[in-house]
Amino acid sequence: DTGVSQDPRHKITKRGQNVTFRCDPISEHNRLYWYRQTLGQGPEFLTYFQNEAQLEKSRLLSDRFSAERPKGSFSTLEIQRTEQGDSAMYLCATRTGNGYTFGSGTRLTVV
Amino acid sequence: EDQVTQSPEALRLQEGESSSLNCSYTVSGLRGLFWYRQDPGKGPEFLFTLYSAGEEKEKERLKATLTKKESFLHITAPKPEDSATYLCAVHDPMIYNQGGKLIFGQGTELSVKP
Numbered sequence: 153d154t155g156v157s158q159d160p161r162h163k164i165t166k167r168g169q170n171v172t173f174r175c176d177p178i179s180e181h182n183r184l185y186w187y188r189q190t191l192g193q194g195p196e197f198l199t200y201f202q203n204e205a206q207l208e209k210s211r212l213l214s215d216r217f218s219a220e221r222p223k224g225s226f227s228t229l230e231i232q233r234t235e236q237g238d239s240a241m242y243l244c245a246t247r248t249g250n251g252y253t254f255g256s257g258t259r260l261t262v263v
Numbered sequence: 264e265d266q267v268t269q270s271p272e273a274l275r276l277q278e279g280e281s282s283s284l285n286c287s288y289t290v291s292g293l294r295g296l297f298w299y300r301q302d303p304g305k306g307p308e309f310l311f312t313l314y315s316a317g318e319e320k321e322k323e324r325l326k327a328t329l330t331k332k333e334s335f336l337h338i339t340a341p342k343p344e345d346s347a348t349y350l351c352a353v354h355d356p357m358i359y360n361q362g363g364k365l366i367f368g369q370g371t372e373l374s375v376k377p
Contacts, residue, residue, distance in 0.1 A: 156306075185364065194267075194350050194367030195307065208364065243306050251297060252365065254306035 156255035173258045175244030187243040265290045269368035284336040286351030294354035341375045
């Protein structure tokens with residue numbers, strides 16, 4: 153139990169389909185982050201929420217990507233019209249103490 | 264450009280063979296350097312945060328140190344269960360005061376054989 157729950161753990165989708173991932177911090181955290189990690193690389197920042205406000209978006213987040221945090225608790229990340237290049241691990245994190253706590257991630261495979 | 268570089272990319276050790284992993288960083292004003300452990304198919308697991316040159320942190324067989332340009336993760340007498348990818352990250356100084364984000368290195372994949 154990492155303190156951040158992500159669902160689903162794995163998702164296989166056909167190219168062109170839409171997918172949605174969910175992130176649930178176990179306890180309340182003001183700040184919530186989304187990262188993307190491809191094989192053999194470190195995580196790359198996608199976007200960040202302070203409560204329900206989305207305050208920062210990476211240029212990696214094309215217009216096919218949208219993230220929400222409607223009540224300042226859980227968050228969703230949607231990818232529309234998926235492409236094979238979207239295949240990656242999508243990680244959610246919250247700020248805790250001196251560090252950041254990551255969820256176990258959602259592994260997306262676009263076929 | 265702010266960046267983090269880790270070396271080596273992969274490291275194979277025999278059980279009990281001590282070694283060090285390197286993390287070099289170039290940021291304009293360090294606001295924290297983080298070490299994480301990542302097992303296959305899982306999210307990064309927090310190990311240490313270091314803030315200033317000369318600082319050291321220890322946990323079991325791991326010790327992290329920090330200088331003005333790099334950090335080392337020393338592994339003493341490693342065991343097979345220490346096998347994982349070790350990630351280093353720094354706070355992006357440009358948006359630190361707005362909530363922070365991490366810039367990660369590409370990781371070092373450590374394999375410890377019995």
